[in-house]
Amino acid sequence: MAMSAIEKLRKPQKAQIVHTLPERVAHWGPPGASMVISTPAEIDELVATIPKGGIATVNTLRDVLAKRHRTTITCPVTTGIFLGIAAKAAAEMEMMGAKRVTPWWRVIKSDGKLNEKMPGGLAEHRKRLEAEGIKVVRSGKSALVVEAFEKRIAKLK
Numbered sequence: 001m002a003m004s005a006i007e008k009l010r011k012p013q014k015a016q017i018v019h020t021l022p023e024r025v026a027h028w029g030p031p032g033a034s035m036v037i038s039t040p041a042e043i044d045e046l047v048a049t050i051p052k053g054g055i056a057t058v059n060t061l062r063d064v065l066a067k068r069h070r071t072t073i074t075c076p077v078t079t080g081i082f083l084g085i086a087a088k089a090a091a092e093m094e095m096m097g098a099k100r101v102t103p104w105w106r107v108i109k110s111d112g113k114l115n116e117k118m119p120g121g122l123a124e125h126r127k128r129l130e131a132e133g134i135k136v137v138r139s140g141k142s143a144l145v146v147e148a149f150e151k152r153i154a155k156l157k
Contacts, residue, residue, distance in 0.1 A: 005088035013039040015069060033072035038065050038079060044086035046156060050106040053132050054154030055146060058083065059110040064156045083107060084117060091119035105129055112149035113139070 003011075016037040021029055029035065046064060050056050061083070062074035087104035094101055105128035109115055114125040114136065122144050126136045135147040146152065 004092055005085050006092050008085045009040045009044055009089040011040075013041065015039055015042060015065075017069060017071060018075075028076065029073040035073045035075055036065055036069035036071045037075045038069075038082060040082040040085040040089075043079065043082040044089070044102050047083070047086055047104060047107055048102045049156055050103055050154050052103075053134065053152070055106050055108055055129075055134065055149060055152045056154055056156060057108055057110045057112075057149070060153055060156060061107065087118050103128075106132075106154075108146055108149060112145040114144045114146070 018035045018037065021033050021035055025035075026033075042065070043061065046061055047056070058076075058079060062076065062079050065074040065079070066072060083104070086102055090101035090104050104118060105125050107115070114122050114129070116122050116125075118125050120127075126144055129136055129146065134152065136144050137147045139145045
């Protein structure tokens with residue numbers, strides 16, 4: 001049977017440090033870059049620190065994690081995967097009656113767009129942001145973006 005997102009989130013794991021990037025991903029960082037592969041729990045804990053009315057981009061999360069682990073970069077692939085696990089775990093917890101969950105909706109893509117892969121898709125992402133007073137506008141035919149998102153980025157540690 002497949003693990004629930006809550007089980008994936010709670011699975012004991014440690015961040016891994018890659019001291020030399022493999023050739024296939026060397027273009028992710030400058031020459032000699034090191035990379036941290038975080039964990040779902042660490043991503044969840046970081047997202048939980050984003051204050052109401054504030055937002056973070058995926059790159060904001062990656063920058064904080066790289067600083068924490070004293071690496072050049074944070075793996076972009078696993079960061080996205082682990083953010084999805086944290087969001088799905090929050091949705092599962094809400095279905096079980098939790099009133100306060102990790103505010104996954106406060107994380108947007110690095111270009112300000114909402115993430116269609118989050119629980120409930122774009123409509124739910126928009127609804128939750130707007131409930132916190134964050135204005136979401138249409139960009140192009142179907143994209144939704146946080147208006148002036150750069151001014152709302154929270155300072156995370």
